[in-house]
Amino acid sequence: MDANILFRTEDLEHMEQRFRTSFINSLSGFxxxxxxxxxxxxxxxxxxxxxxxVHIGASPALMGIIVRPDSADRHTLNNIRQTGFYxxxxxxxxxxxxxxxTSARYPENSSEFEATGLTPVLLTAFPAPFVAESRIRLGMxxxxxxxxxxxxxxxxxxxxIHISVPENCICSDGYLDIEKAGSLTGTSLDGYHKTSRxxxxxxxxxxxxxxxxxxxxxx
Amino acid sequence: MDANILFRTEDLEHMEQRFRTSFINSLSGFxxxxxxxxxxxxxxxxxxxxxxxVHIGASPALMGIIVRPDSADRHTLNNIRQTGFYxxxxxxxxxxxxxxxTSARYPENSSEFEATGLTPVLLTAFPAPFVAESRIRLGMxxxxxxxxxxxxxxxxxxxxIHISVPENCICSDGYLDIEKAGSLTGTSLDGYHKTSRxxxxxxxxxxxxxxxxxxxxxx
Numbered sequence: 197m198d199a200n201i202l203f204r205t206e207d208l209e210h211m212e213q214r215f216r217t218s219f220i221n222s223l224s225g226f227x228x229x230x231x232x233x234x235x236x237x238x239x240x241x242x243x244x245x246x247x248x249x250v251h252i253g254a255s256p257a258l259m260g261i262i263v264r265p266d267s268a269d270r271h272t273l274n275n276i277r278q279t280g281f282y283x284x285x286x287x288x289x290x291x292x293x294x295x296x297x298t299s300a301r302y303p304e305n306s307s308e309f310e311a312t313g314l315t316p317v318l319l320t321a322f323p324a325p326f327v328a329e330s331r332i333r334l335g336m337x338x339x340x341x342x343x344x345x346x347x348x349x350x351x352x353x354x355x356x357i358h359i360s361v362p363e364n365c366i367c368s369d370g371y372l373d374i375e376k377a378g379s380l381t382g383t384s385l386d387g388y389h390k391t392s393r394x395x396x397x398x399x400x401x402x403x404x405x406x407x408x409x410x411x412x413x414x415x
Numbered sequence: 416m417d418a419n420i421l422f423r424t425e426d427l428e429h430m431e432q433r434f435r436t437s438f439i440n441s442l443s444g445f446x447x448x449x450x451x452x453x454x455x456x457x458x459x460x461x462x463x464x465x466x467x468x469v470h471i472g473a474s475p476a477l478m479g480i481i482v483r484p485d486s487a488d489r490h491t492l493n494n495i496r497q498t499g500f501y502x503x504x505x506x507x508x509x510x511x512x513x514x515x516x517t518s519a520r521y522p523e524n525s526s527e528f529e530a531t532g533l534t535p536v537l538l539t540a541f542p543a544p545f546v547a548e549s550r551i552r553l554g555m556x557x558x559x560x561x562x563x564x565x566x567x568x569x570x571x572x573x574x575x576i577h578i579s580v581p582e583n584c585i586c587s588d589g590y591l592d593i594e595k596a597g598s599l600t601g602t603s604l605d606g607y608h609k610t611s612r613x614x615x616x617x618x619x620x621x622x623x624x625x626x627x628x629x630x631x632x633x634x
Contacts, residue, residue: 199581199582199583200550200552200579200580200581200582201579201580201581201582201585202577202578202579203577203578203579203580204576204577204578205574205576208474208476208575208578211589212589213474214588214589215588215589216473216474216476216589217473217474217589218586218588218589218590218591219585219589219590219591220470220472220473220474220476220575221470221473222589222590222591222592222593223470223476223478223503223551223553223575223578223580223591224447224468224469224470224478225447225448225449225468225505225593225598225600226445226446226447226448226593226598226599226600226610227445227447227470228443228444228445228446228447229444229445230444247470248469248470249443249444250443250467250469250479250481251439251440251442251443251446251466251467251481252481252563252565252566252568253439253565253566253568254435254436254438254439254440255427255432255435255436255439256565256566257427257435257439257442258565258566259442259443260469260481262469262470262471262479284442286444289613292613293616293625296616296619296625297619297624297625298619299619300619300620300621300623301620301621302621311621331419332442333419334442339565340563340564340565342561342563342570344471344559344561344570344572345559346471346472346475346477346558346559346572347471347472347475347477349471349472351561351563351570353563353565355424356427356439356442357423357424358421358422358423359421359422359423359427359442360419360420360421360422361419361420361422361442362418362419362420363418363419363420364418366420366438367437369433369434369437370430370431370433370434370435370436370437370438370441371437371438371441371602371603371605371606372437372438372441372442372603373602374441374444374445374602375602375606375608379444379445380445380613381444381445381600381610383590383592383593383594383612384590384591386590386615386616386617386618386628387590387594387612387614387615388612388613388614388615388616389594389610389611389612389613390610390611390613391445391600391608391609391610391611392608392609392610392611393602393606393607393608394508394511394599394607394608394609395606395607396605396606396607397512397515397605397607398605399605400515400516400517400518400519401519401520402519402520402521402525402530404519405512405516406512406515406516409605
């Protein structure tokens with residue numbers, strides 16, 4: 197406790213802008229990072245790294261991302277609005293530098309796939325490109341866009357309609373071992389981390405200690 | 416690619432419910448986990464583990480959590496609505512089992528602090544308890560609650576008004592080294608992981624390769 201330092205609202209207001217952005221972005225903890233693939237009605241591909249994925253619900257299967265319309269996110273948002281579909285692709289240690297590179301402000305008519313060397317995969321009747329190099333790939337159908345009036349961002353919610361995952365990472369109880377699949381996590385705006393599982397824990401009940409759950413793969 | 420298995424919407428519908436919940440909860444990637452501390456108007460403390468923190472914005476400093484009113488989250492939501500304040504406390508390897516234990520369905524009149532042995536810290540004029548054992552502790556003022564009509568959950572957004580962090584984890588450019596502070600990340604409903612930084616990367620620009628950023632601590 198003694199080695200901690202305290203910041204209040206007025207301290208934040210006096211911080212240099214880039215310092216504050218990096219600092220505040222650190223506080224929400226480890227982030228869920230992924231590449232979002234989209235296509236515009238003319239067939240132009242777009243790929244952008246996001247660090248704001250959030251689970252919304254399991255039934256129906258819903259996932260959200262926070263989108264900033266004043267940033268490089270705007271091409272992604274425009275494409276999702278127009279086509280109604282997008283892909284979410286996990287990032288592993290072999291592609292995180294390319295993933296980060298997609299955050300550069302490329303012009304609208306250039307593809308981040310070409311710029312970074314990642315490979316688009318197109319499936320019949322799904323109007324958004326997947327990332328071939330990614331090991332966990334989700335096909336999403338736009339379900340809702342909720343404006344966040346406080347700062348002009350949006351919560352974009354999609355329904356998961358297509359799931360491609362490594363078969364040897366699925367446990368018999370449904371847990372998908374994304375660490376075994378090599379998925380990374382992010383910090384602030386630019387940190388990339390691999391993980392090491394401490395343990396899974398049993399469902400918690402009052403007056404009963406939680407215990408370790410051994411991972412049993414389905415195959 | 417060949418070792419991947421594909422699931423579509425109809426496959427999800429046929430999954431056993433707990434299998435699907437664990438599986439779908441795995442797909443959003445590594446989760447930002449934290450303990451949320453609240454108090455009801457009578458002074459009764461509540462502490463609950465959440466795995467859905469998401470950065471909303473840096474200026475103003477806003478953070479969101481997804482709350483399920485039909486779950487153990489409802490005490491947290493009720494308290495936030497009534498007092499307008501809550502705390503967010505990062506979880507390290509010394510307290511993750513206790514953090515997980517807070518997800519048990521304790522009755523409303525019992526404190527998860529007492530049940531798990533974690534220590535509440537009260538600050539003058541802040542009506543929500545912090546977790547003494549946590550190394551990164553945020554005081555939040557409720558800013559907005561956005562209903563998510565798709566599944567009855569809520570996006571609860573708070574303004575960060577109090578930040579207590581280890582001084583030796585702050586970098587000169589504002590990056591807070593939450594890995595050095597021991598913060599953990601989560602998977603699905605019950606996985607806890609420590610992390611290992613691959614690197615930080617420079618701000619991406621078109622036609623320029625990203626490079627490694629060395630961490631320089633302020634003290």
